Amino acid sequence: MERMKSKLVGCVWKYGDDVNTDVIFPGKYTYSISDPKEMAQHALEDLDPDFVKNVRPGDIIVAGRNFGCGSSREQAVVCLKEAGVGAIVAKSFARIYFRNCINQGLPIAQCDAADSVEAGEELTIDFAAGEVTTPRAEHPFPPLSPEVMDILAAGGLIPYVQKKLEGDDKREREADSA
Amino acid sequence: MAFTFAQKVLARKADLSHVVPGQIVTVRPDKLLTHDNTAAIARKFARIGVQHLADPAISVVVLDHVVPAANETTARNHKEIRAFVRQQGITAFYDVGEGICHQVLPEKGHAWPGALIVGSDSHTTTHGAFGAFSVGIGRTEAAAVMATGEIWLRVPQSLRIVINGSLPPSLSAKDVILHIIGDLGADGADYRSVEFSGETVRDMSIASRMVLCNMAAEMGAKNGVVLPDGKTRRWLQDRVHLPYVEVHPDADGAYERVIQYDVTALAPQVARPHRVDNVVGVTEVVGTRIDQALIGTCTNGRLEDLQVAAEILRGRHIAPGVRLLVLPASREVLLGALQSGVIADLVSAGATVLNPGCGPCLGAHQGCMAPGEVTISTANRNFKGRMGCKEAEIYLASPATAAASALAGAIADPREA
The missing domain is CATH 3.30.499.10 (Aconitase, domain 3)
Known part of the structure; x- marks a missing residue:
């Protein structure tokens, strides 16, 4: 999995409040589609049918409050990531969606950028500085905790756990041989 | 110092004297619930590269989402899950026909006061009705719990929702929780721990308390809980066979908000x-x-x-x-x-x-x-x-x-x- 970049620039897709997981990835596909590439073909299907046709790698989703509310289905993160979305900036995230983004290595920023950017415009996220820049304003966002940044920096939870378990094994071997 | 229910459970599970909202803790859940998504989780578990579950005794697997299988794809999914459960020695497996995971888990004795339950389903909040701290998680982190037995959780702020008054005839817990969600909004409790209390909740059956905790997810709550009482203990009596220690919040715990409702004049x-x-x-x-x-x-x-x-x-x-x-x-x-x-x-x-x-x-x-x-x-x-x-x-x-x-x-x- 690709390591996280500290600065992202992308073109904006803009949505409102309470974008739920059923419109991001409909429940009827949850047990019929398991290939991430196929999931991507249905991303945002019930909210914005143009999204899949026109999304380009590195595009950024900007939204209002409570993005990703509803189901715990991780496909609602995977389908956007596979469709090429580089990051999501929202006023707030539903908690399981927030965790799923971190665990899939999809960068997120929580701020009010939706107030100062329109669809199709360019936006910059500087993770080191904790700031989103739109054509009209700068929006600081709270830094993610070090524990969460470690998972994102590793490229997601699976590579993070792999590394951690390798570390545990190594320490055990060293302890055994000591 | 005075603490909320969430603080008390998470401090105990993290083996710390106390924890504060916003703190990230690493904890070992008592139960991990997965359902028809177990096959997808098992594939992620395999990618981590571990051969055996860290603790098969915590896994509860219930087939409920598409049962009986609707077609070849869902039948293959179930078959893969049955093979995984056998191979990993998971004994708490409930096949087609046993019921919905959030009903079967407590019926079969896998929820108890003070337990920490995580489940790869957003309505895992339901088990707060038994005094457990019960939260929904994603598939990848369910796989990580299988591999390591651990998960990180952020200690949430807490809301107390106090419900008083006797419910009018023809009304039930569903009317109460829909009214609360309508009032607080779909993100009204985002990332919060919600403690339901008050005389109306005391008077409710366990089944009705499950409705409140189930729907706490629909206002964004991390967990919902009804503190255990005599009804809870009686319900659990012939189901839970291990000793447990109830967790009750301190009366003067630090709540972000205390919200009062009176349901005496509520309409459906x-x-x-x-x-x-x-x-x-x-x-x-x-x-x-x-x-x-x-x-x-x-x-x-x-x-x-x-x-x-x-x-x-x-x-x-x-x-x-x-x-x-x-x-x-x-x-x-x-x-x-x-x-x-x-x-x-x-x-x-x-x-x-x-x-x-x-x-x-x-x-x-x-x-x-x-x-x-x-x-x-x-x-x-x-x-x-x-x-x-x-x-x-x-x-x-x-x-x-x-x-x-x-x-x-x-x-x-x-x-x-």
Whole structure:
């Protein structure tokens, strides 16, 4: 999995409040589609049918409050990531969606950028500085905790756990041989 | 120092003297719940590169989402899960027909006061009704729990929701929680721990308390909890065989907000399409034509729910052109409904009784909708496309309102049924 970049620039897709997981990835596909590439073909299907046709790698989703509310289905993160979305900036995230983004290595920023950017415009996220820049304003966002940044920096939870378990094994071997 | 329920459970599980909201803790869950998504989780577990579960005794696997299998794809999924469960030595496995995971988990003794339960389903909040700290997680982190036995959690801020007053006739816990969600909004409790208390909650059955905690997820809560009392202990008596220590918050714990409700004059509540917080009193939508009524799901598929419906439908017949689907939440509920004559009442009234499971709630099978159709449902979500069709509409209500509406062929006030 690709390591996280500290600065992202992308073109904006803009949505409102309470974008739920059923419109991001409909429940009827949850047990019929398991290939991430196929999931991507249905991303945002019930909210914005143009999204899949026109999304380009590195595009950024900007939204209002409570993005990703509803189901715990991780496909609602995977389908956007596979469709090429580089990051999501929202006023707030539903908690399981927030965790799923971190665990899939999809960068997120929580701020009010939706107030100062329109669809199709360019936006910059500087993770080191904790700031989103739109054509009209700068929006600081709270830094993610070090524990969460470690998972994102590793490229997601699976590579993070792999590394951690390798570390545990190594320490055990060293302890055994000591 | 004084602490909330969330702080007390998480401090104990993290082996710390105390924790503060915002702090990240690494904890070892007592139970990990997974369902039809277990095969996908098992594949992620395999990618981590570990051969065996860190602790097979914490895993509870329930097949419920698409049961019995609807087609070859879902049949293969179930087959893969059965093989994984055998190979990993998971004993708490409940196959097709046992029921919905959020009903089966407590029935089989896997929820208890003070337990830390994580589940790869957003409605894992349900088990707070037994005094557990119970939270939904994603698939990848469920795989990580399988591999390591651990998970990180952020200690949440806490809200206390105090509900007082006796519920008017024909109303139930569903009306109460829909009213609260309508008031607080779909993100009104985002990332918060919600403690339900007050005399109305004390008077509620365990089944009704499960409705409150189940739907806490629909206002964004991390968990919902009703503190254990004599009813909880009696319910758990023949189900949980290990000693447990109840966790109760301190009276002066640091709550972000304390919100009071009085339900004495509450009317039956309905959530209109396509948002759970789009809530109105039933009188505002009375007469809305329906094609289908659904009584069941992890929110309202318990015996008391089916009994309420049977009382309204007994000796009568649903309106022509309406389908009434009834899904008992578990085998235990179905047996109770058979033995008490509830199933006979419902079937005589024209209901189609389906096997215990999630049914059409997530739009995969057993009663999906066509464009232009309207369902009144006792489920917890009415999002666009939820029941398989984005040009259909879902209204959420109590079992009494759904049953009264099935009789009328249109949304009806259960106080007049």
